[in-house]
Amino acid sequence: MKLLVLIAILLAGCLLGVAGLHLWEKRSEGYHGYFFRGGDHGGQSRLAQRLGMSEEQQAKLKAIFDESRGEINASRAEMERKMDEIRSRTNGKIMAILTDEQKKRFEQFLKQAESRRTPEQQDRRHDGSEFDH
Numbered sequence: 001m002k003l004l005v006l007i008a009i010l011l012a013g014c015l016l017g018v019a020g021l022h023l024w025e026k027r028s029e030g031y032h033g034y035f036f037r038g039g040d041h042g043g044q045s046r047l048a049q050r051l052g053m054s055e056e057q058q059a060k061l062k063a064i065f066d067e068s069r070g071e072i073n074a075s076r077a078e079m080e081r082k083m084d085e086i087r088s089r090t091n092g093k094i095m096a097i098l099t100d101e102q103k104k105r106f107e108q109f110l111k112q113a114e115s116r117r118t119p120e121q122q123d124r125r126h127d128g129s130e131f132d133h
Contacts, residue, residue, distance in 0.1 A: 003094070003102075004109060011113050 044065055048058045091110065095103055 003098075004105065007094070007106075007109065015116075 044058075044061060047053075048061060051057075053061060091106075094106060098106055
C-alpha cells in the first residue's frame with residue numbers, strides 16, 4: 001500500500017510538472033515563444049520590428065528560427081523517448097516485487113493514470129509529434 005501511495009505521489013508530481021511546463025510554454029512570448037509554440041505567433045515579427053529588419057533579413061531570420069526549432073524539437077522528442085524507457089523499466093522493476101494481486105492493482109493504477117492524460121499528452125507520449133505543430 002505504501003508503494004502505491006509513493007507511486008501516486010510521484011505521478012502527481014510528474015503531471016504537475018508537465019502542466020506547469022505546458023502553461024509556461026503557452027505564456028512564453030517573443031523570441032523563446034517562437035520555439036516553444038512551433039511558429040511565429042508574433043515573436044519573430046516583434047523581433048524583426050524591434051530591430052528594424054529588412055524583408056531579406058526577415059527571411060533569413062525565419063530560416064534561422066526554423067532550423068533551430070527543428071533541432072530543439074528533435075532533442076525534446078529524444079528526451080521523451082528516453083523518459084518513456086525509464087518509466088517502462090521502473091514499472092517492470094515495481095512489477096517484479098509485487099504479488100499477483102498487487103500487480104493487478106498496479107496495472108489498473110497505470111491505466112487510470114494514462115486515462116487522465118489529455119489526448120495531446122497521450123499522443124506526445126506515443127509518437128513524439130507534439131513538437132511538429
